[in-house]
Structures are given as structure tokens and as C-alpha cells.
């Protein structure tokens with residue numbers, strides 16, 4: 001069977017909106033995810049990331065807007081779409097009554113695929129580095145192993161699009177690196193990745209494009225480096241200590257100041273004025289560094305706690 | 308392929324998607340077969356032996372048959388009701404919430420309609436397996452027997468479909484396991500007591516007996532008891548119609564409620 005022509009956009013959403021009794025949780029979001037890239041969705045807790053993904057999978061119906069995924073109009077063609085998508089959910093849904101291998105086999109049956117269809121189970125176990133644990137019970141796996149198995153499970157139907165909701169939350173740095181490496185592999189195979197994360201480093205390293213949403217609204221979109229460049233001066237000096245806020249910045253031009261908890265951030269277009277500030281920062285801890293995605297994220301979404 | 312989102316269809320979609328759902332439950336059951344059989348068929352058997360022995364001495368004959376025979380045929384029916392109800396309540400709720408089994412299924416081309424059908428058919432299959440086990444023991448004890456057993460089995464499967472669908476309606480609106488106690492205490496237990504399982508319906512005041520006939524279990528008993536004790540049931544179509552009616556209405560309601568709950 002010839003592969004269907006690849007559309008330029010894997011996901012296209014226009015005015016995507018979801019309203020519950022409690023209010024509008026996704027608010028007129030426009031998204032365009034080019035085929036073959038890794039696209040990251042960032043946002044504080046409750047921003048509407050999972051809800052956006054659920055609509056993208058045809059699991060919940062948008063209240064308004066138009067949504068096309070892999071060429072399928074949603075929600076009408078949800079079933080046909082899901083045959084071509086792999087999902088790694090935010091919360092593990094591995095079957096505790098089955099072994100590692102049985103989890104893959106039974107999940108493949110949900111797609112109506114037989115033993116001779118789709119990738120070989122042994123290859124998936126190899127991809128997840130779980131060959132040695134093939135017959136282990138799920139309850140005996142570490143958090144990292146479970147996530148790798150969830151990822152392998154999402155591949156039983158050889159999906160063109162893989163949707164991952166916080167794939168590395170709760171993992172240690174080694175396990176996280178391990179997942180990243182596998183995600184790059186999937187992208188190299190030509191698959192499109194759509195993921196959410198709370199880790200800015202992950203978003204910066206892994207994603208070709210990012211969208212930041214807050215209170216259901218899209219507030220920024222673009223490649224990570226240009227997003228930072230677009231909104232922030234390239235250099236920042238962190239000042240920490242009791243006197244951080246009372247430091248005298250008089251007479252130094254081109255500074256912009258932001259206070260975050262007990263830290264004062266001083267931004268500038270070049271390093272020179274920041275060196276001047278450092279000379280006055282007697283007794284303070286100073287860190288001179290480049291502005292990054294975390295700075296941008298906090299700048300755009302504010303510093304208040306979300307619940 | 309439907310041109311409307313599945314949520315907007317009035318009636319459940321009946322397709323082969325239920326097969327992998329059923330198979331998943333079957334494979335898990337097979338792994339845990341021993342404890343499961345003990346629970347689902349050991350307990351009714353205990354009732355049969357102890358109640359039958361204890362009351363049998365006092366009661367002697369009921370409706371012209373020894374009490375043990377009367378009770379065995381009744382317990383066959385009540386265990387089908389209890390088995391499929393508990394599968395549709397506690398086991399289904401676990402798969403819906405704690406284990407997220409249904410969430411995983413919904414991330415594939417399977418839909419809520421496939422899951423509901425798969426769960427109902429599975430609960431009925433389990434009721435059937437348990438019924439066969441109880442029949443085997445009761446037949447070996449010489450309490451029931453004959454070709455009627457083979458006719459009783461489809462009735463018990465129908466009962467399983469019916470009670471599982473009703474249980475899934477409750478599961479669909481349950482915030483937690485505790486909620487099931489309302490259904491068990493207010494519906495299942497009274498039905499168990501007034502439907503002619505332990506004593507004949509004509510021992511009850513007429514209004515209570517009439518009330519019992521408004522509920523499904525009495526109709527299961529009316530069909531199964533004659534079949535397994537060498538008699539011929541009467542009003543067969545009426546009894547079947549009540550079971551099909553309860554079952555299909557509950558099935559449609561359960562599907563629609565679960566679509567809302569899982570697709571919100």
C-alpha cells in the first residue's frame with residue numbers, strides 16, 4: 001500500500017476552544033505543527049496542555065474551533081486518526097495484571113493488529129531496553145522503566161505522530177536523558193512529536209518549536225532560541241542575597257530589572273554594563289549568564305504559584 | 308465510518324472492537340483463575356451446602372422438590388446476578404479509575420462503545436463460567452440435571468448481560484467504590500431476598516411478590532429452576548422479554564453515561 005502523501009502540517013488548530021462548567025480552559029488557540037518536527041507545549045499547572053492534547057487526539061470534543069490532525073478532521077475522524085498516532089499519557093496506564101511483554105501484545109490488539117502486523121515486540125522491547133525484563137510484572141519496574149515501556153507501547157502501531165504528555169516528569173536525570181535520546185531517535189525516523197513538559201531544559205534541547213500557553217491562551221510560539229531573543233535581552237546577571245534589592249544601579253545605562261523571590265535579575269543587551277553592576281555587588285552572590293527559556297517562561301507567565 | 312462524532316449517536320455502536328476488550332479481561336482472569344473461581348463459585352457453593360443442609364432438615368420439601376434441589380437451582384441464578392454485577396461494579400470501576408485501563412484503550416482506535424460492550428460480554432462470560440462450575444458440582448451431587456441444563460445456560464448468560472449492564476450504569480455515575488453500597492443494599496440484596504431464590508415467591512404477601520416480578524431476578528429463577536429440575540418453564544417469552552428489556556435499556560444508558568464521563 002503506498003504511503004499517503006505527507007501533509008505539511010501534522011496538526012493544524014484554528015481558534016481551538018474548550019469550555020467546561022468551570023470556565024474556558026482552552027481559549028481560541030491557533031497551532032500549526034509542521035510534519036517531522038518535535039513541538040513542545042509549555043504552560044503552568046492547569047494551563048490547558050492536557051486538554052489541548054485530548055482534543056488533538058479526538059478524545060474530547062472542542063467547544064469551538066477547527067482541528068485537523070494528520071489530515072483528519074476532528075472530532076469526526078477520531079477513530080481513524082488514532083490508528084496512526086501513538087500516545088504516552090501523563091499518568092501511567094500500564095496494565096498491572098500483565099507482564100512487560102503482555103502489555104505490548106495486548107495493546108497491539110486494541111489497534112486490531114495481529115501478531116504479524118506492526119513492529120516486532122522484541123524490537124520494541126529492545127528500543128525500551130527492557131529485553132531482560134520482558135516477563136517482569138509492571139509493579140516491579142522502576143519509574144524510568146515504566147516510562148520507557150509506555151513509550152514502546154505507543155509505537156505498536158508504527159505511528160506517524162507521537163503525543164507525549166509530560167514524558168519525563170518524576171524521572172531522575174539519567175532516566176530523563178535516556179528518554180530524550182529515544183525521542184530524538186523517533187524524530188530521526190521521520191515521526192512528528194508533540195509533547196508537553198515543565199522542564200525548560202528539555203524543551204530547549206528537544207523541541208524545534210514551542211508554544212507557551214497560560215490560562216488556556218497561547219502567549220508565545222516559535223523556535224526556542226528565537227523566542228528568547230525576541231522577548232529578552234541576551235545577558236542577565238543574577239543577584240542573590242539580603243542586599244540584592246537595595247543595590248544602587250544609578251548611572252549605568254541599558255539595564256532592565258526584574259525581582260523574583262529573593263533574587264534580582266538584571267538584563268542587558270551586552271555584558272559590559274553587567275560587569276559594572278558586579279563591581280558594586282559587594283557581599284552578594286552573582287551569576288552572569290545568558291538569558292534562557294526559564295527566564296522567558298517566568299516573564300510571560302508571571303511568578304505566582306499555580307494550583 | 309460514521310460522519311458524526313460517536314458521542315452524538317443515540318444508540319451504542321455495536322462492532323467487533325469489543326473483542327480485544329473482552330480478551331484482555333479473559334487473559335487476566337485466566338492468570339488469576341484459582342482465587343477468582345474460589346470467590347465466585349466457592350461462596351455460592353458454601354451457601355448451598357450449609358443453608359441446604361441446615362434448612363433442608365427443617366423444611367423438607369418445597370414446591371414438591373427437596374429443599375436442596377430448590378436452593379441449588381435458585382443459587383445458580385443468584386450467583387449469575389451477583390457475579391456479573393460485581394464485575395460491572397468493582398472490577399470495571401478499578402479498570403476505569405485506579406488502573407486507567409480504559410484510558411489506555413481509548414488512546415487506540417477503540418471507543419467507549421467498544422469498552423462498554425466488551426465489559427458487558429465479559430461479565431456475562433464470567434457468569435457463564437461460574438454457572439457451569441456450579442452446575443457441575445450440583446449435578447454431581449444429584450441435585451440438578453438433564454438436558455435442561457444446556458437450555459438454562461443461555462438464560463444465565465442473558466442474565467449476566469442484563470445485570471452487568473445495570474451495574475455499569477451505577478459505575479458510570481459512581482464517584483468512588485463506596486457508592487456501590489447503595490446499589491447493593493437498596494437493589495441487589497432486596498432483589499436476592501424476594502425473587503424466589505431461597506424460598507418460593509408464594510410465601511410472600513401478594514404485593515411483595517408482584518413487586519418482585521417487576522425486577523429481573525425473579526424471571527431468571529422462573530426460567531432456570533424448571534429447566535434444571537426436569538420441568539418446563541411457562542410464560543417463557545414474557546420472562547425473556549423482561550430480561551432483554553432491562554438489559555438493553557441499561558446498556559444504552561450505561562453507554563451514554565460513560566461516553567459523557569470518559570469523553571468530557
Ligand SMILES: Nc1ncnc2c1ncn2[C@@H]1O[C@H](COP(=O)(O)OP(=O)(O)OP(=O)(O)O)[C@@H](O)[C@H]1O
Pocket residue numbers: 020021022025043044045046047048049050051052090571
Ligand atoms: N473534565 C473536566 N471538567 C472540568 N474541568 C476540567 C476537566 N478537565 C480539565 N479541567 C480543568 O481544565 C484546566 C486545564 O486542565 P489541564 O489538565 O488541561 O491542564 P494542564 O496544563 O495539563 O496542567 P498540568 O500541568 O497540571 O498537567 C484545569 O483547571 C482543570 O481543572
Ligand SMILES: [Mg+2]
Pocket residue numbers: 049050051090165
Ligand atoms: Mg496535564
